[in-house]
Amino acid sequence: MIRDERLIFEKSVPGRIGFTLPANDVPEVDLTETFGEGVLRSSGPEIPEVSEVDVIRHYTNLSRRNYGVDSGFYPLGSCTMKYNPKINEDIASIDGFSQMHPLQNPMSAQGCLEIFYRMDKYLAEILGMERVTLQPAAGAQGEMTGLMIIKAYHMSRYDEKRVKIIVPDSSHGTNPASAALAGFEVVQIPSDEKGCVDMTALEEILDDTVAGLMLTNPNTLGLFEENILKISEMVHKCGGLLYYDGANMNAIMGIARPGDMGFDIAHVNLHKTFSTPHGGGGPGSGPIGVVKELVPFLPVPVIEKQDDYYVLDYDRPLSIGKVKSFYGNFSVVLKAFSYIMMMGPQGLKSASQAAVLNANYIRKKLEDLYDIPYNRICMHEFVLSADRQAQKGVTALDIAKNLLDEGYHPPTVYFPLIVHETMMIEPTETESPETLDAFVETMRRIAQLAETDPEGLKHAPKNTYVTRLDEVKAARNPVLRWRP
Amino acid sequence: MKSSYIPMTGEQQDAMLAAVGVNSVEELFSAIPEELRLKEDLDIPAPLSEYELKKHMMALSQQNFDSSWNLCFLGAGIYDHFIPSAVKHITSRQEFYTAYTPYQPEISQGVLQSIFEYQTMISELSGMDAANASLYDGATALYEAVLLAVRHTDRKEVLIARSVNPEYRKVLYSGLKYSGIIIKEIEFYTSTVEDKKSGTLDFDRLQSEINENTAAVVIQSPNFFGIIEDIKSASQKAREAGALMIAVCDPISLGVLESPGALGADIAVGEAQPLGNPMNFGGPLLGYFAVKSPYIRRMPGRIAGQTTDSEGRRGFVLTLQAREQHIRREKATSNICTNQALCALTATVYLSLMGRKGLKEVARQCIDKSYYTYRALLESGQADKVFNAPFFREFVVKPKTDPELLNDVLLAEGIIGGYDLSKEYPELEGCWLVAVTEKRTKDEIDMFVRKVSSICQGGLQK
Numbered sequence: 001m002i003r004d005e006r007l008i009f010e011k012s013v014p015g016r017i018g019f020t021l022p023a024n025d026v027p028e029v030d031l032t033e034t035f036g037e038g039v040l041r042s043s044g045p046e047i048p049e050v051s052e053v054d055v056i057r058h059y060t061n062l063s064r065r066n067y068g069v070d071s072g073f074y075p076l077g078s079c080t081m082k083y084n085p086k087i088n089e090d091i092a093s094i095d096g097f098s099q100m101h102p103l104q105n106p107m108s109a110q111g112c113l114e115i116f117y118r119m120d121k122y123l124a125e126i127l128g129m130e131r132v133t134l135q136p137a138a139g140a141q142g143e144m145t146g147l148m149i150i151k152a153y154h155m156s157r158y159d160e161k162r163v164k165i166i167v168p169d170s171s172h173g174t175n176p177a178s179a180a181l182a183g184f185e186v187v188q189i190p191s192d193e194k195g196c197v198d199m200t201a202l203e204e205i206l207d208d209t210v211a212g213l214m215l216t217n218p219n220t221l222g223l224f225e226e227n228i229l230k231i232s233e234m235v236h237k238c239g240g241l242l243y244y245d246g247a248n249m250n251a252i253m254g255i256a257r258p259g260d261m262g263f264d265i266a267h268v269n270l271h272k273t274f275s276t277p278h279g280g281g282g283p284g285s286g287p288i289g290v291v292k293e294l295v296p297f298l299p300v301p302v303i304e305k306q307d308d309y310y311v312l313d314y315d316r317p318l319s320i321g322k323v324k325s326f327y328g329n330f331s332v333v334l335k336a337f338s339y340i341m342m343m344g345p346q347g348l349k350s351a352s353q354a355a356v357l358n359a360n361y362i363r364k365k366l367e368d369l370y371d372i373p374y375n376r377i378c379m380h381e382f383v384l385s386a387d388r389q390a391q392k393g394v395t396a397l398d399i400a401k402n403l404l405d406e407g408y409h410p411p412t413v414y415f416p417l418i419v420h421e422t423m424m425i426e427p428t429e430t431e432s433p434e435t436l437d438a439f440v441e442t443m444r445r446i447a448q449l450a451e452t453d454p455e456g457l458k459h460a461p462k463n464t465y466v467t468r469l470d471e472v473k474a475a476r477n478p479v480l481r482w483r484p
Numbered sequence: 485m486k487s488s489y490i491p492m493t494g495e496q497q498d499a500m501l502a503a504v505g506v507n508s509v510e511e512l513f514s515a516i517p518e519e520l521r522l523k524e525d526l527d528i529p530a531p532l533s534e535y536e537l538k539k540h541m542m543a544l545s546q547q548n549f550d551s552s553w554n555l556c557f558l559g560a561g562i563y564d565h566f567i568p569s570a571v572k573h574i575t576s577r578q579e580f581y582t583a584y585t586p587y588q589p590e591i592s593q594g595v596l597q598s599i600f601e602y603q604t605m606i607s608e609l610s611g612m613d614a615a616n617a618s619l620y621d622g623a624t625a626l627y628e629a630v631l632l633a634v635r636h637t638d639r640k641e642v643l644i645a646r647s648v649n650p651e652y653r654k655v656l657y658s659g660l661k662y663s664g665i666i667i668k669e670i671e672f673y674t675s676t677v678e679d680k681k682s683g684t685l686d687f688d689r690l691q692s693e694i695n696e697n698t699a700a701v702v703i704q705s706p707n708f709f710g711i712i713e714d715i716k717s718a719s720q721k722a723r724e725a726g727a728l729m730i731a732v733c734d735p736i737s738l739g740v741l742e743s744p745g746a747l748g749a750d751i752a753v754g755e756a757q758p759l760g761n762p763m764n765f766g767g768p769l770l771g772y773f774a775v776k777s778p779y780i781r782r783m784p785g786r787i788a789g790q791t792t793d794s795e796g797r798r799g800f801v802l803t804l805q806a807r808e809q810h811i812r813r814e815k816a817t818s819n820i821c822t823n824q825a826l827c828a829l830t831a832t833v834y835l836s837l838m839g840r841k842g843l844k845e846v847a848r849q850c851i852d853k854s855y856y857t858y859r860a861l862l863e864s865g866q867a868d869k870v871f872n873a874p875f876f877r878e879f880v881v882k883p884k885t886d887p888e889l890l891n892d893v894l895l896a897e898g899i900i901g902g903y904d905l906s907k908e909y910p911e912l913e914g915c916w917l918v919a920v921t922e923k924r925t926k927d928e929i930d931m932f933v934r935k936v937s938s939i940c941q942g943g944l945q946k
Contacts, residue, residue: 005797005798008832008836009604016839017839018568018570018837018838018842019568019837019838019839019842019845021566021842021845021849022566022923024848024852024853025925025926026852027852027856028848028852029855031740031851035712035874036874038742039742039874040741040742041738041739041740041743042742042746044608044611044743044840045605045608045743045840045843046840047605047609047835047836047839047840047843048836048839049839050836050839052837055570055836055837056570058836059574059577059829060577062594062595063574063579063594064579064594065593065594065597066579066586066592066593066594067579067583067588068578068579068581068583069583071578071579074584079584081584082489083489084581085489087534087538091537091541094541094542094545095550095552095553096542096544096545096546096548096550097548097765098550098764099550099552099762099763100550100551100763100765101556101564101766102562102763102765102766103558103560103562103903108549108895108900110548111545111546111547111548112548125527137620137621137624137767137768137822137824138822138823139821139822140809140819140820140821140822141620141819141820144659144819148659148661155662172810172821173809173810173816173821176809176813176814177809177818177819178819179814180814180816180819181818181819182662183663186814223515224513224515226515228520229520253526254522255513255521256516261520269822271822277581277582277826278582278583278585278822279581279824279826279827280583280585280586280595281584281585281617281786281822281825281826282618282823282824282826282827283620283767283768283822283823283824283825283826283827284822286822299658320661321657322623322651322654322655322658323655323658323659324621324624324655325561325621325622325623325651325652325655325755325766325769326562326651326765326767326769327765327766329764329768330766330767330768331762331765331767338537340528341529341531341532341540342531342532342534343487343531344532345525345526345527345530346486347487347490347531348526349526350486350490351487351490354490354492357492357497357501357504357512360504360506361500361504364503364504365503376515377504377506377511377512377514404588404591409584409588409591410588415810429489429490429492430490432491433491433492433496433499433500461591465590465591465593466589466590466593466793466797466799468590468793469792469793469799469801470791470792470793470794471791471801473791474789474801475789475805478780478787478804479790479791480600480603480615480788480789480790480803481603481604481607481613482604
């Protein structure tokens, strides 16, 4: 590969173009006369002047410095990096979907609305909920929407003293961040020695100031909260609501449902569980389902079927309003819809079963060489600790960087925060046993090297486009844009 | 395991179960209480093959009146611009679209450098010092901007022009409902049609509402009616009161219009969908967020920064992460995690292809073609003038026929008509917001004007 570190701006040649446009076949407006003084741009913008070939080569070369699910194994815990079926991308590109304007007359958008309506039904069934809104653009926005609904529910009952949201210490960072943003006080509870919610601590916190509890189940250690029915009973008894963080829903599709566990609100990440691509960080989609009592609070519009037609229902006085413009990330919903249609009930269940079996298989194959703090049958992911290796000077980060050299995307490191030198491994169901075996072999080799040649593991990665980057320098002296 | 996306065979499954030390797949789920385990299949449709799925989805798409075979004159925040083929070819590269967030920078230089380039382009367009890696959409970007201003000024009141996109204002109201932040709306001038200021922010109202409690002044330019606002004067008012100026600006318009940064705004946000992203029935969109340097460390969401690797070579990382939820939890500047990375890449590739000249040309054609349409509609005698201020790409007229009826008839003729303003602005009953992009030709516009005027002459009434 030819090494070319230049930015697109540094390839700009004055006068070069990379576009064609329709002829401007109408009379020209005199800009200065029409707009007057000070309205027109006095300089720039410094957008590069490059040809189409320049652009294609530049970004093709950039893409080669990136690693996708199609490049190889991506056992990134809590992120469910499963394969993204190609047909879904083709469907999302159909003009009849991609070239639709959101404010068109609903009668001219019946295909889009039918997809929203049916997706609401399918996800409600999968989650065990009454209705689903597809408006949230991502998991964190789903959380925010759910918390706004919790607030609105309590306020509708004039129960204004409920200011606390409980989150476990193993929760995703978005949980406390969303709760704080929604105006709640965040109370963290510890995990017990089995990695689940500490029931005594929970008992102590629960009172009439609790608005709700946010829980991931299976939790971020990959363990199912065995006391979930007891937990939901306790929270409901004190008048609080239960929010399900669906980041780990890939473990239980068709096997168990948040609604049956007693959750009142549940989000799913279509970009995790339902195979839509992560796009290098987004776009995602974070629909939330709610129980019957909370349906009136859902964001507007709700898509309803009246006679034979789909309509947008804005007339919902108790609704929390809008969390995002229009109806959600439609094209992401479309891909997840296609996935569900191709998997069917058996396929979804098989996916969860295989995901769980794969995780347990890796756990079992590594348990002698790595510490596994909560070593029992796990769900779709598990957490190991590189504590033993760290004592030899090889940290979880070092192991991750060595995996880069071996052609893998490493597991999630240093999360959840309650385990030292954490590596969180989630293989997903789309990986073959051969892939798992090869990964296990690499992890075992690294563990052995940590014993025999720890120093040799300290300098990875060596085979990547860049070596370890100076993050301290980046934060201390931020360079966030190119300057001409 | 019966799915083409699950490679494990029955034999392999048995071997793996044995390796794990369990007798059945069910045993793996023994931690789930028996009463919670589903006894029946989910009630969702039986699986389709890929071919059947394609047919099914084609049939659904054919129930839609999309802009590939209908002429789109609808805007109101989402626009039907031309997208070069090369854009999709880049964003369809798996290394980009199937990748995760670039938390492992050594194998993510592609997306990190593209974010850095995106941040640069957005900063250039908006005249700001820095931009973040993207937010969900223009509406949530405005919400985040307001939060930034409230925290920075430690004040609780926000003044927002009523001519800001109604969707944005709704998202703001929902998000701030229990925050203790007070939102006050500032009217637009409606004095007389001939007044050059009609349709723009009412500065007398702004003057009477702004005070030492004001955290931010929010205006949109071009505003929801397509009209260009005086960001400079509004910024001056904000500065005098110690408030921050938040400008909501369309990125295409910034090819020819002065940047909000140069006009004194502190924060610029907006919807960058028009930069190469399809309309997609309203999502995914692309919220951009740019600030002057004092506010960089208060920005929400991810930011890419330049640094060097251990051999001294240029490289990029996600930086200033101590603002973000995965580090700061409840003390983070925002809860955002997943953003709109691929849409930001789309915008970057689009802008690279268009270049400075192309962007100007697109903006220029939007102006010329929208003015041509506007004048032709007025000249037809079947639509009246409503405002008199200069506009960009979009304008308001009052046709002789009710906009809703007019749109219905136009749709039957293959035209997606303008936006009926009475839905959000009761005082603009009968007013119609029409958008004209560079995609429309003179012939198409002439046909549109002919049809509108013949429908109006037909005297269709509610």
